[in-house]
Amino acid sequence: MTEPSPPNGPGPDGLWSVDAHLADVLAVVRPLEPIELPLLDAQGCVLTEDVTVPGALPPFDNSSMDGYAVRAADVHGASAAYPAVLTVLGDVAAGSGSLPTVRPGTAARVMTGAPLPPGAEAVVPVEWTDGGAGGGPAVDMTGPAGPEVRVHRPAAPGQFVRARGSDAALGAVALTAGAVLGPPQLGLLAALGRATVPVRPRPRVAVLSTGSELVAPGVPLGPGQIHDSNGFLLAAAARQAGAVAHRVAAVADDPGTLRATLEDQLAGADLVVTSGGVSVGAYDVVKAALTDLDPEVGSVAFRRLAMQPGKPQGFGLLGRARAPLFALPGNPVSAYVSFELFVRPALRALAGRPATELHRPRTVARLVGDAPLRSPEGRRQFLRGRYTPPADGAALGTVRPVGAADSHLVAALARADALIEIPEAVTEASPGGEFAVVLLG
Numbered sequence: 001m002t003e004p005s006p007p008n009g010p011g012p013d014g015l016w017s018v019d020a021h022l023a024d025v026l027a028v029v030r031p032l033e034p035i036e037l038p039l040l041d042a043q044g045c046v047l048t049e050d051v052t053v054p055g056a057l058p059p060f061d062n063s064s065m066d067g068y069a070v071r072a073a074d075v076h077g078a079s080a081a082y083p084a085v086l087t088v089l090g091d092v093a094a095g096s097g098s099l100p101t102v103r104p105g106t107a108a109r110v111m112t113g114a115p116l117p118p119g120a121e122a123v124v125p126v127e128w129t130d131g132g133a134g135g136g137p138a139v140d141m142t143g144p145a146g147p148e149v150r151v152h153r154p155a156a157p158g159q160f161v162r163a164r165g166s167d168a169a170l171g172a173v174a175l176t177a178g179a180v181l182g183p184p185q186l187g188l189l190a191a192l193g194r195a196t197v198p199v200r201p202r203p204r205v206a207v208l209s210t211g212s213e214l215v216a217p218g219v220p221l222g223p224g225q226i227h228d229s230n231g232f233l234l235a236a237a238a239r240q241a242g243a244v245a246h247r248v249a250a251v252a253d254d255p256g257t258l259r260a261t262l263e264d265q266l267a268g269a270d271l272v273v274t275s276g277g278v279s280v281g282a283y284d285v286v287k288a289a290l291t292d293l294d295p296e297v298g299s300v301a302f303r304r305l306a307m308q309p310g311k312p313q314g315f316g317l318l319g320r321a322r323a324p325l326f327a328l329p330g331n332p333v334s335a336y337v338s339f340e341l342f343v344r345p346a347l348r349a350l351a352g353r354p355a356t357e358l359h360r361p362r363t364v365a366r367l368v369g370d371a372p373l374r375s376p377e378g379r380r381q382f383l384r385g386r387y388t389p390p391a392d393g394a395a396l397g398t399v400r401p402v403g404a405a406d407s408h409l410v411a412a413l414a415r416a417d418a419l420i421e422i423p424e425a426v427t428e429a430s431p432g433g434e435f436a437v438v439l440l441g
C-alpha cells in the first residue's frame with residue numbers, strides 16, 4: 001500500500017499528493033489589488049473596507065402605512081361609536097418636501113414612506129378611519145382628502161412610524177471588510193447612498209486549449225479531429241467560480257505559437273488555464289513550451305499527482321505580473337476535476353475569499369450501486385456521481401456513480417452533480433461504504 005506523500009514533496013513513487021499540490025498552489029496565490037467599482041459591477045466581489053453609515057437610515061421619521069398622521073392626545077379613547085374628529089390639513093406624499101404642522105385637532109393624510117409632519121406622533125391606517133367620507137371604515141385613500149376625518153381607534157406615540165435611524169444608525173458599521181456583496185448588501189449600499197465600493201475584482205481568466213486535433217464547435221470534423229470541449233467546459237467553470245473568463249481559440253501543437261499566444265493573453269489575464277499537452281507524448285506542447293523558462297518570463301513546474309483522473313499537472317507563475325498558470329491535462333474529465341480541485345480555490349483566493357471559503361462544499365455519503373468499484377492503489381480517485389441528500393431521519397445521503405472511471409467520458413460527466421472521493425489506500429469501494437463527496441454546483 002502506498003502512503004500519501006508528505007505535504008512538502010513527492011512520495012517514493014514520485015507522485016505528489018493532491019493536498020501537497022493544492023498547498024503549493026495556494027501558498028503563492030495572493031488576492032488581487034482592490035479597485036473601486038460601481039455597485040452592480042461589484043456583485044459577488046469581496047469588500048475590502050468597512051462601510052460606515054454616512055447618514056441615518058431611514059434619514060427621517062416616516063409613515064409605514066397609508067393613513068393619517070395624528071397627535072396621540074387627539075385620538076385618545078377614540079372608537080367607532082365615538083370617533084375623534086380631526087381637521088385634515090392635506091396630503092403628504094412620499095418625497096414631499098414641504099410639510100404642514102399637525103396642531104391639536106388636526107391631521108395630515110400621509111402615504112407610506114412620506115415624512116411624518118412636525119407635530120404628529122403616530123399614524124392611524126386609513127382602515128381605522130372613515131377616510132374623510134363620513135361613513136363607516138374606509139378601505140383605501142384613492143379619493144380626495146375630505147375636510148375632516150373620523151378616527152375610530154386610539155394611537156400610541158410611534159405607532160406605524162419608522163423612526164429615523166431605526167434601520168442603521170449614523171456612524172454604525174453597515175458592512176465589514178470581507179463581506180461578499182450579494183443582492184441585499186448591494187441594496188444596503190445603495191440605500192446608504194454609495195455609488196461605488198472598494199472590492200477585490202473578479203479575476204480575469206484566459207482559457208486556452210491545445211492540440212492540433214481540435215476544431216471549434218460548429219466546424220465539421222475532418223479525419224482525426226475532435227471538437228474543443230475543454231475550452232467551453234473550463235471557461236464556464238471559471239465563470240461559475242466568479243471569474244470573468246474567455247476562451248481562446250485552440251492552439252495547435254507548436255511551442256512557439258503557444259508561447260506567443262500566452263504572451264498575448266497575459267496582457268489581460270490574472271490567471272491562465274491551459275488544457276492538454278502535459279503528459280509524456282511526442283507533441284506535448286504545453287510541457288515543451290513552458291519547461292525551463294527564462295526566469296524573467298516565469299516558471300512552471302510539471303508534476304505527476306497521486307490522483308485519478310488528473311495525474312499530469314503543471315503549475316507556475318508567468319509574465320511580468322506573475323499570473324498563476326495552470327496547465328491541466330487534456331482529457332476532459334481530468335481537466336474538469338483538476339479545475340475543481342486546484343483552479344477554483346485559486347480563483348477564489350484571488351478574489352479575496354478566506355481559506356474557509358475556497359472549496360466546494362463536501363459531505364459524506366453512502367455509496368450505492370450493484371458492484372464494488374475498483375480504484376488504483378496509491379491514487380486518490382474522483383469518480384463522478386449523483387448525490388441524493390439524506391431522506392427523512394437518515395444520517396447520510398447516498399451517492400451513485402455515473403459512468404465509468406475513464407477520463408474521456410464527457411457525457412457521463414454532464415449527468416453528474418458530485419465527485420466521489422476514493423482515498424489513496426482504498427482499492428475497492430463497496431456499495432454501502434461511506435465516502436467523501438464533493439458537491440458540484
Ligand SMILES: Nc1nc2c(c(=O)[nH]1)N[C@H]1C(S)=C(S)[C@@H](COP(=O)(O)OP(=O)(O)OC[C@H]3O[C@@H](n4cnc5c(N)ncnc54)[C@H](O)[C@@H]3O)O[C@H]1N2
Nearest residue numbers: 209211227228229230231276277278279311329330331334
Ligand atoms: N504513456 C503515457 N501516456 C499518458 C499518460 C502517461 O502517464 N503515460 N497519462 C495519461 C493521462 S492520465 C492523461 S490525463 C493524459 C494527459 O494528456 P495531455 O495533457 O498531454 O493531453 P493531450 O494528450 O493533449 O490530450 C489527451 C486527450 O484529451 C483530448 N483533448 C485534449 N484537449 C481537448 C479539448 N480541448 N477538448 C476535448 N478533448 C481534448 C485529446 O484529444 C486526447 O484524447 O495523457 C495520458 N497519456
Ligand code: MOO
Nearest residue numbers: 309310311334407
Ligand atoms: O489522470 Mo488522467 O488525468 O487519469 O486521465
